[in-house]
Amino acid sequence: MERNQMHRQIANTRKLMFDQGYLDEQFIQLEELQDGSNPNFVEEVVTLYYRDSARFLSNLDQALEKRPLDFSKLDNLMHQFKGSSTSIGAKKVKTECTHFRNYCNARNAEGCKRTFQNVKKEYTTLRKKLEAYFQMSRQVGPVETAYASSVVVCTIRYDTIHSLHLNIIHSNLPLRRCAARSH
Amino acid sequence: MMPSSSGGSWKSSGAGDGGVPDQFPAGLRVLVVDDDPTCLMILEKMLRHCNYEVTKCNRAEVALSFLRENKNGFDVVISDVHMPDMDGFKLLEHIGLEMDLPVIMMSADDSKSVVMKGVTHGACDYLIKPVRIEALRNIWQHVVRKRKHEWKDFEPSASADEQKPPEEPDYSSSANEGHNWKSTKRRKDEEDEAEEKDDSSSLKKPRVVWSVELHQQFVAAVNQLGIDKAVPKKILELMNVPGLTRENVASHLQKYRLYLRRLSGSPLPGGMNAGFMGGPDAGYGSMSSLNGLDLQALAASGQLGQLQPQSLATLQAVALGRSNNSKSAIPVPVIDQRNIFSFENPKSRYSEVQSQHLNNSSNNSSKQINLLPGIPTNMEPKQFVSLQQSGQHSFGSMNHQVLIQMGGQSQTQSQNQVQSNTNAHHGLRQPVLSNDMLTRGGVVDVSTTVYNPVVSVSQASSLVDFSMNHKTDSSGSSYPLGGSLGIPNVRATSSALQGDGNLDTKVSGRRIVPSYDVFNDLNQNREWGLQAVGLTFDQSPHSIQVGLDASSPLLLQHNRSSVSEMGGQNRILASGKVIFSPEVEARTHHNGSNVGQQRNTYVKTESHTDGSFHNTLYSEQYGQDDLLAAIMKQQQQGVGQPENEFGFDGNALDDLPV
Numbered sequence: 001m002e003r004n005q006m007h008r009q010i011a012n013t014r015k016l017m018f019d020q021g022y023l024d025e026q027f028i029q030l031e032e033l034q035d036g037s038n039p040n041f042v043e044e045v046v047t048l049y050y051r052d053s054a055r056f057l058s059n060l061d062q063a064l065e066k067r068p069l070d071f072s073k074l075d076n077l078m079h080q081f082k083g084s085s086t087s088i089g090a091k092k093v094k095t096e097c098t099h100f101r102n103y104c105n106a107r108n109a110e111g112c113k114r115t116f117q118n119v120k121k122e123y124t125t126l127r128k129k130l131e132a133y134f135q136m137s138r139q140v141g142p143v144e145t146a147y148a149s150s151v152v153v154c155t156i157r158y159d160t161i162h163s164l165h166l167n168i169i170h171s172n173l174p175l176r177r178c179a180a181r182s183h
Numbered sequence: 184m185m186p187s188s189s190g191g192s193w194k195s196s197g198a199g200d201g202g203v204p205d206q207f208p209a210g211l212r213v214l215v216v217d218d219d220p221t222c223l224m225i226l227e228k229m230l231r232h233c234n235y236e237v238t239k240c241n242r243a244e245v246a247l248s249f250l251r252e253n254k255n256g257f258d259v260v261i262s263d264v265h266m267p268d269m270d271g272f273k274l275l276e277h278i279g280l281e282m283d284l285p286v287i288m289m290s291a292d293d294s295k296s297v298v299m300k301g302v303t304h305g306a307c308d309y310l311i312k313p314v315r316i317e318a319l320r321n322i323w324q325h326v327v328r329k330r331k332h333e334w335k336d337f338e339p340s341a342s343a344d345e346q347k348p349p350e351e352p353d354y355s356s357s358a359n360e361g362h363n364w365k366s367t368k369r370r371k372d373e374e375d376e377a378e379e380k381d382d383s384s385s386l387k388k389p390r391v392v393w394s395v396e397l398h399q400q401f402v403a404a405v406n407q408l409g410i411d412k413a414v415p416k417k418i419l420e421l422m423n424v425p426g427l428t429r430e431n432v433a434s435h436l437q438k439y440r441l442y443l444r445r446l447s448g449s450p451l452p453g454g455m456n457a458g459f460m461g462g463p464d465a466g467y468g469s470m471s472s473l474n475g476l477d478l479q480a481l482a483a484s485g486q487l488g489q490l491q492p493q494s495l496a497t498l499q500a501v502a503l504g505r506s507n508n509s510k511s512a513i514p515v516p517v518i519d520q521r522n523i524f525s526f527e528n529p530k531s532r533y534s535e536v537q538s539q540h541l542n543n544s545s546n547n548s549s550k551q552i553n554l555l556p557g558i559p560t561n562m563e564p565k566q567f568v569s570l571q572q573s574g575q576h577s578f579g580s581m582n583h584q585v586l587i588q589m590g591g592q593s594q595t596q597s598q599n600q601v602q603s604n605t606n607a608h609h610g611l612r613q614p615v616l617s618n619d620m621l622t623r624g625g626v627v628d629v630s631t632t633v634y635n636p637v638v639s640v641s642q643a644s645s646l647v648d649f650s651m652n653h654k655t656d657s658s659g660s661s662y663p664l665g666g667s668l669g670i671p672n673v674r675a676t677s678s679a680l681q682g683d684g685n686l687d688t689k690v691s692g693r694r695i696v697p698s699y700d701v702f703n704d705l706n707q708n709r710e711w712g713l714q715a716v717g718l719t720f721d722q723s724p725h726s727i728q729v730g731l732d733a734s735s736p737l738l739l740q741h742n743r744s745s746v747s748e749m750g751g752q753n754r755i756l757a758s759g760k761v762i763f764s765p766e767v768e769a770r771t772h773h774n775g776s777n778v779g780q781q782r783n784t785y786v787k788t789e790s791h792t793d794g795s796f797h798n799t800l801y802s803e804q805y806g807q808d809d810l811l812a813a814i815m816k817q818q819q820q821g822v823g824q825p826e827n828e829f830g831f832d833g834n835a836l837d838d839l840p841v
Contacts, residue, residue, distance in 0.1 A: 083291035
């Protein structure tokens with residue numbers, strides 16, 4: 001089914017982000033916070049992150065243009081940016097931020113600039129991936145996305161019962177039957 | 184956004200101090216402060232998932248104002264370490280001093296030094312970002328722990344206090360006062376509002392009031408043992424003060440140590456250390472609370488804004504003679520104040536105040552509020568430290584100190600003193616005050632009247648108990664400091680008031696709160712720091728006006744002109760916006776008219792427009808001296824009502840202009 005494929009695709013995309021190291025456990029924490037009262041929570045947080053963190057990047061860009069470099073200021077800015085990135089589970093971004101801060105502490109201007117480019121690259125890559133992911137999720141419906149993340153995992157393995165499983169969940173039917181079938 | 188404090192803490196489900204409500208920890212009221220909106224959003228969501236009541240805040244100053252305005256509106260605070268407007272640790276100190284709430288720090292930085300800093304500054308816990316929801320589920324333990332600790336501390340001293348006959352003005356009286364205050368407060372709480380305090384009061388017991396004399400004994404004992412070897416048990420033995428428990432000493436020692444550490448970090452100008460260590464005369468007693476309050480007001484007006492709340496808190500604490508129990512920390516307000524305000528003349532001011540205080544030895548109640556020397560009562564090292572950090576609190580502390588000193592003395596005395604000490608301008612160290620005040624931006628025009636201890640006391644009490652403490656107003660002249668900016672620790676003040684002459688502290692305590700708030704409102708945009716509190720005391724010939732420059736959040740509010748006819752204590756409130764109404768109301772019963780009126784006036788003043796407020800309140804020319812004088816006057820006046828020992832016309836407050 002179209003829908004099943006959609007769900008599967010979403011699940012795959014998501015899984016890939018984790019496997020490739022773009023996202024870490026913190027992202028799952030966010031997903032777990034998402035519920036009926038706030039079905040788009042994860043997307044909202046990520047959107048907020050990208051909007052808010054943009055200023056750090058531009059400040060860092062400016063600071064890196066100055067001569068001589070103010071390493072403590074750079075470190076300070078990066079610390080805040082890193083904290084933000086960590087909170088949404090942006091793993092690769094976080095790693096590059098750490099490299100950057102190490103170079104800052106070592107007062108290595110070249111290292112800083114180089115790493116900063118990496119930071120931006122990872123930042124942008126992740127954004128694209130997440131945007132695609134959210135877009136797909138929106139197409140199947142916000143609530144379903146949350147279910148899809150977990151359910152689709154089963155779906156991948158139990159293709160035949162996938163649709164039944166999802167239907168049961170969405171209709172709030174007792175899962176007993178479903179569980180019996182899926183396990 | 185503000186949690187409804189009226190809802191009471193989750194404790195109010197009848198569990199009492201020992202137990203917890205069934206649904207606990209659901210409904211735990213958390214204030215989370217973080218400049219990162221992403222983190223803030225996530226934390227809020229997580230906390231809601233834990234069934235906590237969440238208020239989020241992205242600026243430390245706003246958080247402080249939340250806390251101040253909503254005393255007992257929160258159970259725990261979670262704050263980020265790195266924030267642009269205020270250092271997380273400063274916020275931590277402020278909260279610890281003023282509100283004594285458990286504070287949890289968090290940061291992406293997990294380096295040992297930062298975590299250690301959290302510990303030394305008194306954080307209950309330190310979370311490493313990214314914070315997981317599991318870590319947040321258990322934060323309720325800090326709330327329970329803190330309350331249990333407080334309860335435990337109270338119990339021994341409570342019984343001791345009760346047994347002690349209130350014959351001595353200092354420790355015993357202050358202890359009694361504290362006890363009385365507590366009970367009064369408790370009663371008042373019940374009467375006035377369904378305050379959270381009702382619940383907490385069941386947990387809290389009267390604190391030990393660390394009077395100047397007591398503190399000096401403490402310091403002497405510590406010095407004798409050596410700071411490294413000073414253990415509470417030995418200190419207790421050396422001090423040989425009946426009714427004092429090891430726990431009291433232990434917590435006081437902890438604060439003292441923090442204070443010392445801070446001092447070593449940022450050395451204060453001369454007198455401070457001396458002051459803390461136990462200045463010249465003991466007799467501090469009630470005044471301390473008063474002073475505390477005044478100082479706070481002054482401090483509030485300080486430019487710093489950062490420490491100000493803290494210093495105010497300390498002032499209050501001092502004024503109230505609060506014990507340094509966990510409850511609130513208004514330790515060492517005086518000293519803090521000094522730091523808060525400009526450092527320019529801290530030394531001079533301090534010494535002035537001290538000398539003045541010394542001069543005022545003749546106060547009839549023999550209560551020398553020798554705040555300066557020892558700003559003891561609740562001078563907690565923490566507060567000092569915080570003040571120092573802010574660096575600008577010098578003035579505040581100065582004023583505070585002055586106030587404190589003044590407080591204890593009879594009106595006449597103080598007045599005389601003031602005049603003698605200062606130039607003709609104001610009875611009370613005006614020059615000092617004014618200078619400092621001016622520099623700070625806040626103008627404290629302490630005209631002749633010395634800050635009436637009573638007033639300050641009541642203020643203090645109001646401050647402390649923002650919501651309640653009316654009882655402490657017994658002295659009647661509550662010094663209406665512009666609005667309770669958030670001098671949360673009114674508790675301290677009220678205790679000070681109890682008993683003879685200690686009213687001052689209480690008064691001041693209360694008063695300060697109002698004024699503080701007023702300014703706070705006005706200065707919302709600026710760093711929250713000290714709120715300018717226009718203290719205008721119009722005793723008779725003099726009026727202590729503390730004008731605050733709008734730019735500097737000085738608590739002192741009214742400028743002289745507008746206040747001229749204020750009974751002195753209420754002045755400040757009148758001109759300023761009185762933010763806190765509950766306290767005002769509460770105070771009515773003490774002393775009767777004055778307090779009530781003052782309260783009313785306070786409330787009324789709220790309607791003043793900010794503009795007018797600014798005009799009247801902030802007058803640059805007021806200096807610390809003025810403030811000091813005002814405070815002294817207040818003190819004198821305040822106390823006067825019931826006993827007239829200060830020669831104060833008890834009803835002076837009545838004509839506080841609204």
